[in-house]
Amino acid sequence: MTGAARTEIPIRPMRPVDADTAPFWDLVDQGVLAFQRCAACRRLRFYPQARCPHCGSPEHSWDPVSGAGRVRTWSVQYNAGDPWFREHLPYVIAVVELEDDSRLRMLANIVGCDPATVHFDQRVTVVFEPVDEDRRMYAFKPT
């Protein structure tokens, strides 16, 4: 260390991408929340995976959903080890149940409000926050 002030801008830690999840993240980058719908039993599923967890079929389509949901549980974070998250304290991590199918639940940040106002059953809708020039990350905000 030279003692000079650090001017690095923290980079947001991002999701792992593999063959199963790449289509999901490509759609998120386009501002679309979509889930795999099984071609055999027609059920939506999340997280993205190669085979339907209900019937085992590998055939599916990617179906956009409304992005409307309700907060089922949440936590307000006041500490973070990662520099990017540390700059965004306090922030909310929540489990959001999608109105498109109550079996669909996503872990996500709640944004656009005072973290102290987040509550059980709160109506939220998906938003897409820019990460860099090409990528976005989903979050939810109160409606």
Ligand SMILES: [Zn+2]
């Ligand atoms: Zn199925």
